[in-house]
Amino acid sequence: MVDPGWYMALAAALFFIGAVGLLVRRNALIMFMCIELMLNAVNLTLISAGRALNDINGQVAVFFILVVAAAEVVVGLAIIVSIFRLRASASVDELSDMRG
Amino acid sequence: MGILRMTELLWLIIALPLAGAVILHFFGRFLKEPLSGWLASAAIAGSFAVALVGAIPFLQGGEHGETLLLWAWMPAIGANLEILWDPLSALMALIVTGVGALIHVFAIGYMHGDERFHRFFTNLNLFAASMLTLVLAGNYAMLFLGWELVGLCSYLLIGFWHTLPAPPPAAKKAFVVNRIGDFGLMVGLMIVFTTFGTLSYSGIFESAGAELTTGMATAVGLLFLVGAAGKSAQIPLYVWLPDAMEGPTPVSALIHAATMVTAGVYLIARSAAIYELSTIAQVTVATIGALTAIWAASIALAQRDIKKVLAYSTVSQLGYMFLAVGATAYVAGIFHLMTHAFFKALLFLGAGSVIHAMSDEQDMHKMGGLLKRMPVTAWTMGIATLAIAGIPPLAGFWSKDEILASAFARSGWFSVLWVIGLVTALITAFYMTRQWVMVFLGEPRWEDGADPHEAPRVMTLPLVVLAVLSVIGGLVNTPFRLTLEHFLEPAFEAVTLQHPPEGAFMFILLAGLSVMAGLAGAGAAFLTYRQPTQNWLDFEHGFEPLWGTWERAYRVDDVYGKLIVAPGRKTAEAAAFSVDLPVIDGAVNGVARIVRGLGDWARPLQTGFVRNYGALFLAGTVVVVVWLVMGS
Numbered sequence: 001m002v003d004p005g006w007y008m009a010l011a012a013a014l015f016f017i018g019a020v021g022l023l024v025r026r027n028a029l030i031m032f033m034c035i036e037l038m039l040n041a042v043n044l045t046l047i048s049a050g051r052a053l054n055d056i057n058g059q060v061a062v063f064f065i066l067v068v069a070a071a072e073v074v075v076g077l078a079i080i081v082s083i084f085r086l087r088a089s090a091s092v093d094e095l096s097d098m099r100g
Numbered sequence: 101m102g103i104l105r106m107t108e109l110l111w112l113i114i115a116l117p118l119a120g121a122v123i124l125h126f127f128g129r130f131l132k133e134p135l136s137g138w139l140a141s142a143a144i145a146g147s148f149a150v151a152l153v154g155a156i157p158f159l160q161g162g163e164h165g166e167t168l169l170l171w172a173w174m175p176a177i178g179a180n181l182e183i184l185w186d187p188l189s190a191l192m193a194l195i196v197t198g199v200g201a202l203i204h205v206f207a208i209g210y211m212h213g214d215e216r217f218h219r220f221f222t223n224l225n226l227f228a229a230s231m232l233t234l235v236l237a238g239n240y241a242m243l244f245l246g247w248e249l250v251g252l253c254s255y256l257l258i259g260f261w262h263t264l265p266a267p268p269p270a271a272k273k274a275f276v277v278n279r280i281g282d283f284g285l286m287v288g289l290m291i292v293f294t295t296f297g298t299l300s301y302s303g304i305f306e307s308a309g310a311e312l313t314t315g316m317a318t319a320v321g322l323l324f325l326v327g328a329a330g331k332s333a334q335i336p337l338y339v340w341l342p343d344a345m346e347g348p349t350p351v352s353a354l355i356h357a358a359t360m361v362t363a364g365v366y367l368i369a370r371s372a373a374i375y376e377l378s379t380i381a382q383v384t385v386a387t388i389g390a391l392t393a394i395w396a397a398s399i400a401l402a403q404r405d406i407k408k409v410l411a412y413s414t415v416s417q418l419g420y421m422f423l424a425v426g427a428t429a430y431v432a433g434i435f436h437l438m439t440h441a442f443f444k445a446l447l448f449l450g451a452g453s454v455i456h457a458m459s460d461e462q463d464m465h466k467m468g469g470l471l472k473r474m475p476v477t478a479w480t481m482g483i484a485t486l487a488i489a490g491i492p493p494l495a496g497f498w499s500k501d502e503i504l505a506s507a508f509a510r511s512g513w514f515s516v517l518w519v520i521g522l523v524t525a526l527i528t529a530f531y532m533t534r535q536w537v538m539v540f541l542g543e544p545r546w547e548d549g550a551d552p553h554e555a556p557r558v559m560t561l562p563l564v565v566l567a568v569l570s571v572i573g574g575l576v577n578t579p580f581r582l583t584l585e586h587f588l589e590p591a592f593e594a595v596t597l598q599h600p601p602e603g604a605f606m607f608i609l610l611a612g613l614s615v616m617a618g619l620a621g622a623g624a625a626f627l628t629y630r631q632p633t634q635n636w637l638d639f640e641h642g643f644e645p646l647w648g649t650w651e652r653a654y655r656v657d658d659v660y661g662k663l664i665v666a667p668g669r670k671t672a673e674a675a676a677f678s679v680d681l682p683v684i685d686g687a688v689n690g691v692a693r694i695v696r697g698l699g700d701w702a703r704p705l706q707t708g709f710v711r712n713y714g715a716l717f718l719a720g721t722v723v724v725v726v727w728l729v730m731g732s
Contacts, residue, residue, distance in 0.1 A: 019718055022714055022718075023711060023714055023715055023718065026711075092709075092710040092711065093709060093710075093711070095708075095710060096707065096708030096709050097708060098706070098708050099706055099707055099708030099709075
């Protein structure tokens with residue numbers, strides 16, 4: 001068996017890549033993909049931890065997260081598509097109307 | 101009709117005019133004009149009837165009277181709604197309601213056509229109720245309640261014609277000057293309370309000798325004097341009374357002649373047990389009284405306005421009453437209070453009749469020759485003039501002479517005050533006769549278009565009644581038959597009462613002197629003003645600059661204006677513009693500015709950029725995770 005620690009390290013790296021990507025990219029769709037990446041990194045962490053502790057709850061949690069992620073994507077993409085229809089641009093920098 | 105049965109109904113004396121005021125306040129405008137006036141008059145006449153029946157037990161003399169508890173408001177400090185029904189309060193109630201009823205009836209005629217007719221009678225009834233509260237009170241708290249209420253009613257009634265320019269400042273002046281006096285009264289009451297632990301008359305007067313030191317009694321006596329000087333227009337707080345003439349003449353007659361202004365005299369008479377303990381206070385009261393009497397009389401000499409003469413005359417006659425109660429001749433003082441109510445009310449109502457006939461002209465230089473046109477007014481005012489001048493056997497002679505004789509009998513410093521009183525009597529006779537002659541005799545100096553006629557019967561009838569009272573009113577207390585003294589004796593049992601000297605010789609000597617003073621003054625005025633107008637105008641000019649000083653009332657108002665009003669106004673302006681505006685408003689505005697500043701500082705956080713928010717989000721998460729991992 002591969003040491004679960006390696007999987008967690010991979011997950012951490014994925015999470016970090018996703019976080020940086022979220023901050024750096026302008027395109028809303030890319031930002032969404034980064035969010036998905038972070039979520040999946042978390043999923044990987046949970047499964048590894050479940051394996052390491054021999055607890056099924058890790059995989060149960062992953063189920064939950066997958067479902068929630070799916071729902072969130074549905075709603076988020078709907079919003080982005082609406083915005084895109086309105087502005088013909090997917091850049092989030094242009095969505096600053098609610099400044100103080 | 102024993103006092104036991106009547107006592108239960110005594111509260112009606114206050115309740116009837118109070119009910120009248122309340123009813124007229126809410127429903128007065130639905131009543132047609134004279135009806136509200138008659139309702140008000142009926143209320144106060146009803147009080148008179150109740151008081152009369154209630155006073156019957158005192159006529160036999162020796163009855164002490166009792167206290168009727170209406171409502172135990174604050175029994176711990178002796179401040180209840182209770183009526184003290186003794187000879188003194190009964191007499192005061194009779195004067196207030198009797199003369200008051202006559203004035204109410206007169207006012208029905210005088211205020212005819214006024215668009216706030218019913219409002220006038222609302223206020224008049226309210227005043228009557230307040231004054232009765234004052235005189236019937238069984239403790240100082242209730243007295244003070246009535247004291248303040250009559251001040252309020254005075255303000256309302258002086259400023260009745262509030263759309264005109266002059267009445268509102270006059271009303272304010274009356275209220276403010278009264279307030280200064282009230283301050284003295286309040287401090288005096290505080291001392292009384294801390295000494296006796298109660299404000300109830302029975303708790304105080306019985307143990308006054310035991311509880312009060314001479315010093316405390318002097319302090320209380322002087323402080324009460326301040327209050328009384330305010331309410332009863334003595335030096336230095338008399339300045340509001342001449343201004344109060346801006347009110348309708350029935351108001352001047354009722355409040356500023358017959359009733360409210362006597363409250364100070366009543367206060368001192370009622371507090372006799374306290375004054376008993378302090379000669380200094382007594383002397384001060386009497387001296388203030390005598391000085392005020394002569395001061396005001398000299399001013400009255402030179403006045404042109406018919407009501408101003410009477411206003412200063414009232415101040416002067418009140419001075420006589422203060423002289424009396426200061427000399428502990430309480431019966432004499434109250435006696436003069438009563439006779440003064442008769443003839444001064446008559447004089448004011450008569451003046452009202454004249455003003456009414458002359459279409460609101462009040463300058464005596466524009467009158468003259470009214471005797472034939474207004475005989476009833478003229479003759480009744482003539483009787484009142486003789487009464488106030490102290491011509492026997494009219495009322496004023498008996499009461500004024502008793503005061504002067506009592507002062508003489510007290511001797512020492514009081515002999516000086518007696519001389520002042522005697523000289524004042526001469527001046528009084530002079531200026532009153534001057535007024536009568538100037539108004540009713542001589543050639544008419546009317547303005548064009550004036551057509552004076554006698555007043556309607558609703559106005560002349562009270563004049564006649566008061567004239568009769570001015571004639572026979574003095575007979576209740578002549579040296580031959582001291583009916584009034586016996587009546588009032590139970591109220592003044594515990595104190596030393598000053599009397600005139602015994603014996604026929606002294607009586608004839610002293611009475612003779614005052615009668616001569618009166619005749620001299622009256623005669624001189626008659627001879628002077630009987631002459632053609634230019635002659636007496638020259639006579640008056642001949643006394644310049646003294647005459648002018650008297651006419652301007654020694655410029656006391658100007659002095660007060662410079663010394664008190666102007667600094668007061670400056671202080672108020674400083675407080676308003678230098679303290680309130682910058683400091684207090686500044687503080688409040690400053691708080692708002694700070695809040696806005698904070699908002700301006702925090703606003704840049706809301707950039708609207710999603711990525712900024714995301715970054716913050718991430719940073720926060722890192723912090724939380726680190727914190728959790730650290731385990732703290």
